[in-house]
Amino acid sequence: MSSDAQVGARPPAGRTFFGHPRALSTLFLTEMWERFSFYGMRAILVLYLTATVADGGLGIGESTANAVYGTYNAMVYLMALPGGWVADRLLGARRSVLWGGVVIAAGHYVMAVPTGWSVFAGMALIVLGTGLLKPNISTMVGDLYERDSPRRDAGFSIFYMGINLGAFIAPLVTGFLGEKINWHLGFGAAAVGMTFGVAQYVLGRRNLGDAGARPADPLLGADRRRALTRAGAVTAVLLVVLLGLLLTGWFxxxxxxxxxxxxxxxxxxxxxxxxxxxxxxxxxxxxxxxxxxxxxxxxxxxxxxxxxxxxxxxxxxxxxxxxxxxxxxxxxxxxxxxxxxxxxxxxxxxxxxxxxxxxxxxxxxxxxxxxxxxxxxxxxxxxxxxxxxxxxxxxxxxxxxxxxxxxxxxxxxxxxxxxxxxxxxxxxxxxxxxxxxxxxxxxxxxxxxxxxxxxxxxxxxxxxxxxxxxxxxxxxxxxxxxxxxxxxxxxxx
Missing domain, CATH: 1.20.1250.20 (MFS general substrate transporter like domains)
Structure with a gap:
């Protein structure tokens, strides 16, 4: 969600990816693996929640499991708002995507731990990480082209093919592992997929040039301190609400x-x-x-x-x-x-x-x-x-x-x-x-x-x-x- 200031940042010249900047291949693979992890976990989430304890699941009722699933998806998309702000004002799109990928991978690894609490802690991390990665990697794709470039739409089309390629492969892998062997092994496969995505993103960073390297509208000095103070205050309020729910038994x-x-x-x-x-x-x-x-x-x-x-x-x-x-x-x-x-x-x-x-x-x-x-x-x-x-x-x-x-x-x-x-x-x-x-x-x-x-x-x-x-x-x-x-x-x- 960067402003126009960074649109058209030029990647290094050299080899191309289907006639497009080589950097597109780095972003394509990052998004493919992120969607692999997201849709792979999502494909087995409700099935795991509703599976009996004897079958390795949590034994949650269908109505609650469906509500958890819907709320999880909602939070992923809701966090795109603060995720875009963090990139625009604090970190820049490139570092936001990197840290988002790391947090997503951590979330999936937590879900791979065979305990009852791990699934919810892991989902919380995935929500935070996806909020950082999802809106900002699309911004970086746009940064590879001039705004009026005729190749811009074609570049996005290739990028979106990566989304659906990852979404297609993921359930085939995590579904087999989760349903046929062990649910947490399925979650672990999603973690490995996101790890691949982060690794190739780091290795391919030399292809990115200036794309997403700096915040579009950075906060400096007193404005930065004020924003961080407000963010800290909001976090504190959320922690107080959480503590209140715990103490009253409403959690x-x-x-x-x-x-x-x-x-x-x-x-x-x-x-x-x-x-x-x-x-x-x-x-x-x-x-x-x-x-x-x-x-x-x-x-x-x-x-x-x-x-x-x-x-x-x-x-x-x-x-x-x-x-x-x-x-x-x-x-x-x-x-x-x-x-x-x-x-x-x-x-x-x-x-x-x-x-x-x-x-x-x-x-x-x-x-x-x-x-x-x-x-x-x-x-x-x-x-x-x-x-x-x-x-x-x-x-x-x-x-x-x-x-x-x-x-x-x-x-x-x-x-x-x-x-x-x-x-x-x-x-x-x-x-x-x-x-x-x-x-x-x-x-x-x-x-x-x-x-x-x-x-x-x-x-x-x-x-x-x-x-x-x-x-x-x-x-x-x-x-x-x-x-x-x-x-x-x-x-x-």
Whole structure:
């Protein structure tokens, strides 16, 4: 989230990576291994939490496990805001990525320790590390190119292939180790993956040139001391709250999950209130931000359903699908690899489609398509759940079809939303808007984790049908209000 000051920092001349700066290979591999560790751990997290103690798990109820999973995802995206600030004002993107990778690896190693507390301590470290790494490594990719370079978009496309390559491979490795041998061995594999990422990042630092080497807007002198004092005060308050929960006996998994969910929503509301009441932004910018509020709500509703792939749908894969192939029962978490491989296949097709359609399909309409497709995926899941009533195992192709529909919805909404975020941003908040876009995922995941609690108490078919139809109806509503939203966007398509 660096400002424009560092955009276009030139890496050293020399060998190239698919015709791009050699530094792109360093960042590509770092992100690939980071996503390997993230999605590898995420693929088995809920399965480990819900597995019985006799099977090496924690024996947590499904409702609580789903809420933990959703809150964990929310915190990862919420921490992108302070992570971007630390890079911009204190460390610079390059050191932020390095320290983020080290902390992430430490978190996974902690989770590999076979004790009950290690999973939560490890997740806390991973959240902090990902907040430092995730937003700032993307900034460094942008720093490799001039802002108007025709290779810039192509460079990001290659970089994002690394994301999905890591996400595709990870569940195949950690899922087999975790489900077939030992859960903590699966977490250990994620740790090794992140260690590879850090090692090659350090070895490849000579390729990076000046990219991310310095803070974009560094705090100096008294301003730096004041900021560090405030950060220390916030940390102290958090420790006091934690101590209070411990002393009163309220320090439980459910209490922490509920508290973090509330924090995520309140931070988001406060962020929007700050921007919309800022007298320094113009009337046109304020109107565009009001349009963005609607897009933000649509995106949060999308992620609320979409990211249940690793929780509710993952449990369905473990308990209700026939995974026997020639006498081998493949791990349920392997189905988590379906999503990234479909994105790798579908992303170029989606880019071609939107290019052909041009401005004939507006941004709100694309969001509506994403919501409708996302809802239809849950309607299909309702049919799968109904087929599994009575204990029958259903074909895993049900889930493959569900993920295919969801990926089509994601490609309609996610890249479009990222583009809209940059176009609708007030000039004053341009460098912060990527963090705000991440907040949509954080809010959706946090609320989605709470919603997913219902999956244990409702019949599965009723659960999927209710929220599937709700998403479809929200998509229809988005279509109905497209003209009003486009009016607020003031000329932005």
């Amino acid at each position: 439980t998994v459910n209490t922490v999950v509920n508290l973090l969910t509330a924090v995520t929503v309140l931070v988001t509301v406060g962020y929007f209130a700050r921007i919309l009441t800022d007298r320094e932004i113009s009337g046109t910018e304020r109107r565009r931000m009001k349009a963005y509020v609607w897009l933000f709500v649509f995106a949060a509703a999308f992620w609320l359903i979409y990211d249940q792939a690793g929780s509710v749908l993952n449990i369905f894969a473990a308990d209700r699908t026939d995974r026997d192939v020639a006498g081998f029962t493949f791990p349920a978490s392997w189905l988590q690899s379906v999503n990234p491989i479909l994105i790798i296949i579908g992303a170029p097709l989606a880019a071609w489609l939107w290019l052909r359609l041009g401005h004939r399909v507006s941004t709100p309409t694309k969001f509506a398509v994403g919501l409708v497709l996302n809802g239809l995926s849950f309607v299909l899941m309702a049919a799968a759940a109904q087929a599994a009533v009575g204990g029958d195992l259903v074909s895993p192709w049900w889930l493959v079809a569900v993920y295919a529909i969801q990926v089509a919805g994601e490609l309609s909404l996610s890249p479009v939303g990222l583009s809209a975020t940059t176009k609708l941003a007030p000039v004053k908040y341009a460098s912060q808007m990527l963090g705000l876009w991440f907040l949509a995922t954080a809010v959706g995941d946090a609320i989605g984790g709470q919603v997913a609690r219902l999956a244990q108490n409702w019949s599965q078919s009723a659960y999927f049908l209710t929220f599937g139809l709700a998403s479809v109806l929200l998509g229809v509503a988005a279509v109905m209000f497209t003209r009003q939203i486009r009016g607020l966007m003031a000329g932005i398509h």
